[in-house]
Amino acid sequence: MGLISKARVKSPWIVHYCCSSCNGCDIEILACLTPYYDVERFGILNIGNPKHADLLVVTGPANRRGSRVLKNLYEQMPDPKLVMAVGACAATGGVFHNCYNILGGVDQAIPVDVYVPGCAARPEAIIDGVVLALDKLSKIK
Amino acid sequence: MPRMTFPFGPQHPVLPEAIQLKLTVEDERVVEVLPAIGYMHRGIEKAAEKNPYLNNVFLCERICGICSFIHGMAYCQTIEEIMKVEVPPRAEYLRVIWSELSRLHSHLLWLGLLADSFGFESLFMQCWRVREIVLDVLEMTTGQRVIQSTCVIGGVRRDIDAEQAARMREMLKTLKPQIDAVIPVFKHDYTIKSRTVGRGVLPKDQAWKLGAVGPTLRGSGGAWDARMTGYAAYDELGFEPMVETDGDSYARTLVRVRETYQAYELVLKALDRLPEGETKVKVKGFPNGEAAIRVEQPRGELFYYALGDGTSHLERLKVRTPTFVNIPALLTMLPGCEIADVPVIVLSIDPCMSCTER
Numbered sequence: 192m193g194l195i196s197k198a199r200v201k202s203p204w205i206v207h208y209c210c211s212s213c214n215g216c217d218i219e220i221l222a223c224l225t226p227y228y229d230v231e232r233f234g235i236l237n238i239g240n241p242k243h244a245d246l247l248v249v250t251g252p253a254n255r256r257g258s259r260v261l262k263n264l265y266e267q268m269p270d271p272k273l274v275m276a277v278g279a280c281a282a283t284g285g286v287f288h289n290c291y292n293i294l295g296g297v298d299q300a301i302p303v304d305v306y307v308p309g310c311a312a313r314p315e316a317i318i319d320g321v322v323l324a325l326d327k328l329s330k331i332k
Numbered sequence: 333m334p335r336m337t338f339p340f341g342p343q344h345p346v347l348p349e350a351i352q353l354k355l356t357v358e359d360e361r362v363v364e365v366l367p368a369i370g371y372m373h374r375g376i377e378k379a380a381e382k383n384p385y386l387n388n389v390f391l392c393e394r395i396c397g398i399c400s401f402i403h404g405m406a407y408c409q410t411i412e413e414i415m416k417v418e419v420p421p422r423a424e425y426l427r428v429i430w431s432e433l434s435r436l437h438s439h440l441l442w443l444g445l446l447a448d449s450f451g452f453e454s455l456f457m458q459c460w461r462v463r464e465i466v467l468d469v470l471e472m473t474t475g476q477r478v479i480q481s482t483c484v485i486g487g488v489r490r491d492i493d494a495e496q497a498a499r500m501r502e503m504l505k506t507l508k509p510q511i512d513a514v515i516p517v518f519k520h521d522y523t524i525k526s527r528t529v530g531r532g533v534l535p536k537d538q539a540w541k542l543g544a545v546g547p548t549l550r551g552s553g554g555a556w557d558a559r560m561t562g563y564a565a566y567d568e569l570g571f572e573p574m575v576e577t578d579g580d581s582y583a584r585t586l587v588r589v590r591e592t593y594q595a596y597e598l599v600l601k602a603l604d605r606l607p608e609g610e611t612k613v614k615v616k617g618f619p620n621g622e623a624a625i626r627v628e629q630p631r632g633e634l635f636y637y638a639l640g641d642g643t644s645h646l647e648r649l650k651v652r653t654p655t656f657v658n659i660p661a662l663l664t665m666l667p668g669c670e671i672a673d674v675p676v677i678v679l680s681i682d683p684c685m686s687c688t689e690r
Contacts, residue, residue: 209350209686211374212372212397213394214684217349225457226461239343254372257372260343260350287376289379290374290375292373293375310394
C-alpha cells in the first residue's frame with residue numbers, strides 16, 4: 192500500500208449533489224458535518240469542487256435533467272472515486288417511483304458503490320455508509 | 333470590458349440544491365439574470381393523481397423535507413375542506429405545535445446557511461448545533477427527525493402525553509438560552525451587517541406587485557402572513573406578523589430572527605392550552621368537489637388546490653410554493669449587485685428548489 196492510498200482513507204473529501212431529492216437527506220448530510228455528529232474529526236470534508244473530491248454523495252432519484260449534471264460531475268472526479276446513494280429514493284426511486292420524470296435510482300445514471308437506506312436517512316446511517324465506502328477505498332491499490 | 337455571461341449553479345457549494353442562474357456581468361457588476369429551473373422536477377402533481385387520495389399525504393410530505401409537516405398538513409386540510417371533516421381541537425393544537433417546531437428548525441437552519449454563504453463557518457456550526465435540540469424534540473414526539481409523517485386526513489396519528497409534554501418543556505427550556513447566545517451575532521455583528529445591509533433591496537410596492545410572499549414580503553414592509561387567516565388553532569392562539577421595512581437582506585434576516593422567537597413562544601403557548609379529547613376522527617368515503625387552502629410555510633405562503641370526482645383518486649392536485657413566487661422578486665434584487673453578493677442575496681429569499689420544481 193503506497194503512501195497516497197494510505198492517506199486517502201484518512202481524509203476522504205466529499206462532494207454533494209442533490210438530484211431531485213426532497214431535501215430531507217440533504218439537511219441530514221449537512222447535520223453530519225456540524226458539531227453534533229461532526230464527521231470532520233475523521234478528516235471528512237464537504238467541498239464544492241468535484242475535482243478535489245474522492246466521494247460523491249447523491250441524494251434523491253435520477254431525473255431526466257438532473258442526471259445529465261450528475262454524469263458530468265462524476266466524470267470530472269479523479270480516479271479512484273466512489274459514489275454513495277443516500278436515501279430510499281436514491282436507491283430505487285422510493286416514493287417517487289411512479290413520477291413521470293423519474294428514471295429510477297441513482298444507479299440508472301452512474302455506478303453506485305454504497306447505498307444508505309432510510310427516508311430520510313439518519314445521520315448515523317450516513318456515517319455508517321461513509322465507513323463502508325472507506326473500507327472499499329482502502330482496497331483500491 | 334465587454335459583457336460576459338456565466339452560470340451560477342446548478343451545483344454550487346452555497347446551495348444545497350440545484351438551480352441555475354445565468355448571470356450577465358459587466359466587470360464585477362451583475363446587469364442581467366436569467367433563471368433556469370427544472371433540474372429537480374419529478375412530477376409529483378401528476379403522481380398524486382395516480383395514488384389513492386389517502387396515500388398522497390406521504391407523497392406531499394416529500395415535496396419538501398425541511399417543512400414536510402406543513403406540506404402534509406396543507407394537503408390534509410384541503411381534503412378535509414372537500415369532505416367537510418371536523419378536525420378535533422386537540423389535533424388542531426398538535427398541528428400548530430409541530431408546524432411551529434418545523435418553522436423553528438427551518439429558520440435556525442437558514443440562519444446557519446446565511447452565515448455559511450459569506451464564510452462565517454463558526455456561526456454556521458453554532459446555529460446547526462442549536463437546531464439539533466429542536467430535532468430531538470421532533471424525534472421524541474413524532475419518531476422522526478426531518479420527515480414526521482404524523483398528519484393524516486381527519487387529525488394526527490400521534491398524541492403528546494403528559495410525560496412527553498413535561499420532557500418537551502424541559503428541552504425547550506435548555507433551547508432558549510442557546511438561541512439567545514446565537515441571535516445577537518446576527519443583530520449586531522459587523523461582518524454580517526457589511527454583507528447584508530443595503531444589499532438586494534426590494535421596495536414595498538415592487539414586493540406587492542411581484543407577488544412576493546413570506547419573509548421576503550414582510551422584510552419589505554408588507555404585513556401579510558397566511559397564519560392571520562386563523563387556520564388550525566392560530567385564531568385562538570393570537571398571532572401578529574413580524575414586519576421590517578428596509579427591504580434589504582438584513583431586514584429579511586431580522587424578520588426570520590424575530591419569527592424564530594415567535595415560533596418558540598407559540599409552541600409553548602399551544603402546549604399550555606392543549607385541550608383534552610380525541611386526536612383523530614374516522615374519515616369515510618371519497619372526496620367529491622374542490623377546495624383551495626393557504627397555509628404559511630417558513631418560506632412564505634403555500635397554496636394547495638384539489639379536485640375530487642367521488643372516486644378514490646383525485647382528479648387534480650395543484651401546489652403553488654413560496655419560492656416559485658419569490659423568484660421574480662429575486663430577479664429584481666440581483667441586477668446592480670457585485671458577483672460576491674449573489675450567493676447571499678439568493679439565500680436571503682430562502683430558496684427551496686425541491687418545493688418549487690416538485
